Amino acid sequence: MTTELPPRDGxxxxxxxxxxxxxxxxxxxxxxxxxxxxxKWEQIxxxxxxxxxxxxxxxxxxxxxxLGENSKELFNLWLxxxxxxxxxxxxxxxxxxxx
Numbered sequence: 344m345t346t347e348l349p350p351r352d353g354x355x356x357x358x359x360x361x362x363x364x365x366x367x368x369x370x371x372x373x374x375x376x377x378x379x380x381x382x383k384w385e386q387i388x389x390x391x392x393x394x395x396x397x398x399x400x401x402x403x404x405x406x407x408x409x410l411g412e413n414s415k416e417l418f419n420l421w422l423x424x425x426x427x428x429x430x431x432x433x434x435x436x437x438x439x440x441x442x
Contacts (some may be wrong), residue, residue, distance in 0.1 A: 356437055360436070388433075393409055
């Protein structure tokens, strides 16, 4: 059974954050040709936890400290600015500033 994707903007972010579910996140990643392994999934859930606590998407340095990981490790894992895919597949707002 295929999960139907809710409306997304031109960058692939959900138009309505309340449309997010783990199934939607996985379907979005699959549609984008992006693989979410267990480690990436854990980071997505931690970003959602951070957002729930602080009502803001953290900058990468603050997020890596929150995770207890080196920011370079996050860049190596995601092969890009990590906060963009983390927030996108986490159903969170687009990050601002340096990502």
